[in-house]
Amino acid sequence: MASGRFKKILIANRGEIAVRVISACKELGIETVAVYSEADRYSSHVRFADQAICIGPAKSARSYLDIPSIISAAEIANVDAIHPGYGFLSENAGFAEVCETSGLAFIGPKPDVIRLMGVKEQARAFMRDMGVPVLPGSTGVLQSPEEALEVAGQIGYPVILKASAGGGGRGMRVVREAADLAPLFVQAQQEAGAAFSSADVYLEKFIAVPRHIEFQVLADEFGSVEILGERECSIQRRHQKLVEEAPSPAMNDALRAEIAGVLQKALAAARYTNAGTVEFLMDEDGKLYFIEVNARVQVEHPVTELVTGIDIVKSQIRIAQGERLRSILRGPVTLRGHAIECRINAENPETFAPSPGRITGFHVPGSIGVRVDTWAYTDCVIPPYYDSLVAKLVVHGSDRAEAIRRMRRALDMFIIEGIHTSIPLHKRILDHPDFQEGRLDTNFISRLLAPPAKAETLA
Amino acid sequence: MASGRFKKILIANRGEIAVRVISACKELGIETVAVYSEADRYSSHVRFADQAICIGPAKSARSYLDIPSIISAAEIANVDAIHPGYGFLSENAGFAEVCETSGLAFIGPKPDVIRLMGVKEQARAFMRDMGVPVLPGSTGVLQSPEEALEVAGQIGYPVILKASAGGGGRGMRVVREAADLAPLFVQAQQEAGAAFSSADVYLEKFIAVPRHIEFQVLADEFGSVEILGERECSIQRRHQKLVEEAPSPAMNDALRAEIAGVLQKALAAARYTNAGTVEFLMDEDGKLYFIEVNARVQVEHPVTELVTGIDIVKSQIRIAQGERLRSILRGPVTLRGHAIECRINAENPETFAPSPGRITGFHVPGSIGVRVDTWAYTDCVIPPYYDSLVAKLVVHGSDRAEAIRRMRRALDMFIIEGIHTSIPLHKRILDHPDFQEGRLDTNFISRLLAPPAKAETLA
Amino acid sequence: MTVDEIRELIKLAMETGIAELEVQRGEDRVRIRGSGAVAREFVAAPQSAQQLFVPAAAAGPPAAAPAQPVKEKTDGAADPSLVLVKAPIVGTFYESPSPGAPPFVRVGERVQPGKVLCIIESMKLMNEIEAEVAGIVESKLVLSGQPVEYGEALFGIRAV
């Protein structure tokens, strides 16, 4: 079923990514069907789709995560394919399977590949076997605190415990010495169980000052795999990315080519198809270690689009239609200039408390080198039920210095009134000398937000 | 005075180009001063500039065209330079001179060059002497209908009469046979006299089905001239451009290189500096003929920025600061992909009547490959005193076909409520097979708007 | 959808005083809002969401928009005795157990709680929708075989 031109696609998502997919479909001449919860009745994706179907109440579990409702909507709208966006059902192998058995193309990797990549320590083992550098760690799920102690002893502290099915920081614990391992192991298991309905955890070497670097992948259904360069996403708060850029200031052509070569081989062997991202940590010496594969399009895909000129979402759809990567890309992947993305969230820039509510004034920056991906508009209401992403502000410049200055002026010219947003925080990040000089690591935000050395105790 | 880093620039303009210049200044770390008429108190350029000074009432003659007010504002704000934008005083050699004598850098060519290019038949003679192809025509101003008859007889009909100081179609007349020449000559003189306070007219060969093709120029103050490729601007209504693109579908590498070479030599000889555009007509056989030089930044400069990656407005400022083109461009000019611009005007898409008023809903399209240059926002008021340009919608795609599809979806996703706009007309243009196949000429819009062959007479 | 059908829907919305009623049939859609002013939107498919950015009560004068919401004043008084049966799932609405069979209920019929009113087919499963109140079926709002979205009103039942 995953071949032949699509006439109509259902987008099983909301917010900016739903608008992004609708944009891609419009450019391909494909009709679109939006699904929405009752809270999203006035969202842009409902307006811009050719057809829109309400699939449930505000709560995600009964709407955007409800597989029968979405499949039903696809059936009554008579679509050929479903694009899952990111989050929600995008990495749910079961959903991909139901699509297949319902005669619908799932725009993403095959269910077995999603499943392999979803179980992190399996993915890690696979990648290690294929010659991709991985962090020293346990060879599989840890059965007991005792086993964890033994493995940690071999690797050396600090180590980090991670949920096999995890993501977003839940089920993670850094262990700095052997005495802490057993209680933290139990905590990690409990948190993993609660968050992912699997208490499996594994363990690997902990890098204290890592960069987060990831490679964008496109793969067709005929075994061709292309690497579209890397992104640096080290600016994170509690594992939530705030700023991403491409290329990474820490990367060089030789290392990029080396990793691309290894990944092409490994992903071809995994029969990986469609888009995906391979995440790495870079240690203080500039060495890369595989962490995981995100088997879907990613929030930060625009920075790669800007430097490569390749439309990743349109590529996803065309791959799922059975087109060859060769005819989609029409030439070697080349990088031009530098791109930066800021995730503008509806949250207090100091306390990080979510700030849902009505946007009373909304004016996006424009002019040269500025791209905005958003579902918001003047008078829209940011509902409290979903993530806080209001807009992705992305800039492209001839080099990193120009991109930084461009982002800074775009932040100055981005007006959002009525709610709190992260714009003031983004200005602080952009103005920081470490950021400007490319000295990035995943602790950057903690340092930025750290209170002055001697915090006074309130009486 | 035209060297040394600028600390503060006054923008002697309004609307989207004022916002564009402010954006460039912000990226260069230069402070900005907006000037505004009483009608533009709530315009974006007033908001985004570091400082704003009201210089007069709504009428342009007493505000944006009032040299003493602007120079006074520059003096009280203590700026180093003035950017004139396009229109208004941008090609006023006298204004450029007053700037110089007031110790202010004028961001544009030198007064004598503006003056040379402003007198069209002088510019034409200069260019012909420098080897640039020009249309056969009179060698200077025509003194009488008799002289016009003689020249037209040598060239062959049809011919076109043009005002020496003209532009925008005023003072122009097409003459199809000798019998019509004398009365049309008088008409053209009268119209030229009324519009430009100079009744001088000249004559040249008339191309019935021309393309309008123009070359973007940057030149520094050390004799370096670079040609940033061409734009095709054949989609015009009454000499007002509606859609522009780069590169031209009618251009090839050999012709582009040939014209660039000739222009580099000619403009260096003219001691041309800063940005400018050299306009040509292309006849049915693909031959180019020089028409005129626009000695300023042009409305449609973004399409060139998108395909070359060069920031033309920042380049203007840096050239005026005395920087060398070599250090601004840092490498050869290369073209990537295809760009299209639609000028979104506040006008009825059928009658073309201006449609000033309050914009009650404003939502710009975003996502991949879309750039919007605008001063408008939700609840702003389009004043009736100035041109009707509300926004420039510009797209970039990997090729012309992708750019067309991208523009089409961006037009679909551009929401402007409360006033009439040209968006429906732009959709018709984009959907036309001739446009899609690149069969463009300056009569395209007349054909598109022509009533059905047999128009019925109303009773 | 005919004008009469729309008129009936408006009447229903006014009677019940609900905040909003949206009915989609194939490519047609009607949305009625009842907070102070009832706004009616009826636009063909490609423009189906055309007015969504504009709060109905404050809809601007969209220059060349193909359809403009019609506003009608109402007191918006609630009618607690009229109960709307809404679709609890997305799917296809069937008024009878099998093609050609008589419908589960007809307008004017008296129903008791638990009485099957219709079937919604979702993912090949037939889901029976039952009445939750005793009353008289006053309106049937969807044609058999038509798709329904979540929360779409199916029947109006006058509780007795």
Next chain:
Amino acid sequence: MTVDEIRELIKLAMETGIAELEVQRGEDRVRIRGSGAVAREFVAAPQSAQQLFVPAAAAGPPAAAPAQPVKEKTDGAADPSLVLVKAPIVGTFYESPSPGAPPFVRVGERVQPGKVLCIIESMKLMNEIEAEVAGIVESKLVLSGQPVEYGEALFGIRAV
């Protein structure tokens, strides 16, 4: 600009009942609007235009904006006997013919039409600004040596 000066400007705007009054002094700016509600804006230079998109009467709650318009109710009654003398050109305001010389007029002084009130220097030219009505100078709104923009209020004259 001090709070007292702003208070005086608000009083002036309220007395005259004009729709809007904007005064810029160096990098400070005050805008007062008098249609129903008088809104006061007072923001430092880099944010000087921060609130311009927001109609003053409907200003939202800008999350982290450094300054927020203060709204005060007024009846906005017109005062036809108070005449504002406004700058007809952009330039630098001088209250006296030369440095150290006494000012052309003082607050409280009675003036006749044609009386020179001040000079505005524009492009090295000294432009004398004359009174157009007979009356008493009630307020002088700009400090000598300060730049003024077009339409900026210079004096309030109570016509007699």
